[in-house]
Amino acid sequence: MARGSVWLKRAVTGACVALLVVILGGCSFFGGGPQSVNHPAGSNMQTIWNLFVPIFWMSVVVFAIVQGVLLYSVIKFRRKPGSPEPHPTHGNTKLEITWTIIPALILAVITVPTIATVTDFAKKPDTGITVQVVGHQWWWEFDYPGQQVVDADEMHVPIGVPVYVELRSNDVIHSFWIPKLAGKQDVVPNQHNHLWFTANEIGTFRGQCAEFCGEQHANMAFTVVVQSQADYDAWLAHNRAPAVNIPSSNDLATKGQQVFFTAGCVGCHTINGMEVNGVKALGQVGPNLTHVGSRTAIAGEVLPLTQENLAKWVHNPQAVKPGTLMPNLGLTQDQANQVAAFLESLK
């Protein structure tokens, strides 16, 4: 008997230590990635994390009790030679009512802040900026209402100011998610969803579509750039301006401009304020390219934006991103290089 219980104590202690090691060890094995939620940089995700942490510790307690009793029972009450027949207990009403009520209370404790937070998230903040986000297969469009700025795959917001995000879909259901700043909200055709957050750290944060939306769902990422108010204002001013003139000294880019305006690119893309031989780029299907050269990535963040990658992309989009809706226009490698130089110069 004594020997048995010592063995049991050791087993239980060992299990507790192992559990702590796993939890703490786990903590050092995750977090710190570009989309890790455990060090939030926005109010919305901070609130969620603050709600999660106590729920997590309650879960650990419940987990430890259930697994503890389970292991204890299976070890302690296992059949040994000469074990007596167990007493045929059919139940214990008081005990059963107790373990119905205690979980009910725990759940009630979780429900109250849950509902309070849900209500809080649904309110529109009184101040701040509004950004209209449009989900497309498979890229993101960012409109700044009243600012005449339209951007793709890169969202700029000022620090410390509530950002009210209006979500629209152009095709199927997507889900807008910037893990470090906010929880997700689906982007549903014919439905006006929104969410809001206040960024509280300057930097760039990766976001990604979180609802399966077809072949290239995996490559529908974007970057959120959190800036000081001054930098943000400067960015708006820069992006409001029409496209830069291509200096004639830049021979490659000038040729690329000719290709761009004759090969069919303008059917899908807009470049504000540019006209070549009476043709304007006013297409609404693909991303607005007025200042594409100032962005960091292309095609839903499949590739970093470099002249070389742009050339690869316009030469054969399907090879870069199979299934993309951008057609192969049959550009020669030279033409692709010229278009890439042109796009790259659209700072």
Next chain:
Amino acid sequence: MAQVTTTQQGAQYRRSTIWEWITTVDHKKIGILYLFTSLFFFLIGGILAMLIRTQLIVPDNTFLGPATYNEVFTMHGTIMIFLAVMPLNAAFFNFLVPLQIGARDVAFPRLNAFSYWAFLFGGLLILSSFLFGAAPNAGWFGYANLTTLTYSPGLNVDFWIFGLQILGIASVASALNFFVTIINMRAPGMRMMRMPVFTWMTLVTSVLLMLAIPSLTIGLVELTFDRYFGTLFFEPSAGASVVLWQHLFWIFGHPEVYIMVLPPFGMISEILPTFSRKPLFGYPFVVYSGIAIGFLSFGVWAHHMFAVGLGPVANSVFATTTMLIAIPTGVKIFNWLGTLWGGSIVIKTPLLFAAGFIGMFTIGGISGVMHASVPVDYWQTDSYFVVAHFHYVLFGGSLMAILGGIYYWYPKMFGRMLNDKLGQIHFWTVLIAFNMTFFPMHFLGIDGMPRRIYTYPDGMGWNFWNKEESIGAYILGLSMLLFAYNFIKSLRSGEIAPADPWDARTLEWSIPSPPPAYNFAVVPTVTSRDEFWEMKYGSNEQSTAQKTNLNPTAEDERHIHLPPPSYYPLVAAGGLLAMGAGMVMHGDGMAVSWYIFGAGILVLTFGLFGWSFEPNH
């Protein structure tokens, strides 16, 4: 003496010709057909899982392209849910329920055969899509409007629609059958509150199936009309709300979770008392909490839709109902622990799987409560955190219990024991590899990895755990091969099983292994819960007196009337298959499609007529 009977029975099974299996209406044979078929589908689903893990083992992998990956993950989910876990449960309904309630067969034996054939054909129709390079690719949930012709022009979605429709017919027919069987065919004295818990959970599951499947059927019909006849149920430009699909799907989809997990709850409630040598702790609490889960399961569907934008009121209501459903689930777990407590626990493979089930299902239940908190769900939904959650529920939960159930009832089904040593190795490797594969998915959820992505870039902090998970998945796959080896080898050379190898408590153990075609030579009169235990050890005279009646005499056998075999159920199900195949062909614009569809209607009608006018004796 008992052993002689058993070998004779075993020989009788082996003499069965293919024709006997095709025309059988014996619930035990149908149960075995379900078991083999769903294990075969489970193998395919498992191979697809290996492909998924191989694609994700390193960043920027090109093993599978995006189009193939989307087909593979869609088919993995569809197969595991509709063609593996659900029919594995059905295998146990078929084999066990009549035995547990002291009946000679189900209420509608030919309808039962029809359910099986429709299930097989529906599964084959979906799987045949691989041959045409058009496997379903819009996710097992098939959210509109991605599934409309505009965004899914191929046959992929058509295979999915008509495969699921045929499977739905099979499920509803089967559910109706078991509902009527349990209500009407119980042996004298088998009151509701004396029924084994597995039978209870089958009853609740049958009700869920009958009420939940129609919602999916309606959604699929609307989608069919959109794709084939130009209606606009899911066309946003015509003002449609695509969220309609999600409501229809999840009103089916959440009860579906309990359809998959309640029968395993029942299995656990049979295994634990047997191996603890104690009655189930708090039988009424376990039964009533099962019924409560059944009711509540229809009021929680929108917790799959917290991020859809239903508004704060709807989200709060569904958060509350979801918290509520956690209570009866928790009650069950505590009652199972109460059953183990103070028992005399025999450590055999079924018990290990049952204990593993409690441990793993608890983890899935706890993370489920986390998602019930709406703001937390805004983070966790559609991330790998959720992938971890439902694999703890469906693999750590349902499948662990089903494996335990197979080890437990295999002797009754086949008259031979599974090798217990191999079984224990199987259990420990499953437990370790399962946790290696799925626990770190919680970490990936915290690191912001979304679901259903065919690749991910380097530098996201996801590389290590993805690689580790893939290794875990391979070990899990190998462990399942060990199980397959044990399963197949024991069919021929396993130790001969006595009628009651585990010293168990319920009626199915009172008859030979495998049972004779008529199950009970003399229909027992039930006087208590755990009737067979009472027969063996009880003080009740009526119960103990019956024990002597269990072995049949030639005289008894001659008077037992059994339903005759019939091939009409197969014919009728074949008609359904032709109708489904015709519809898919029409999606491809083939001129012959309507003729095949029409021929399917004729064959179905012929099958049903033949069935109706077939002499019953």
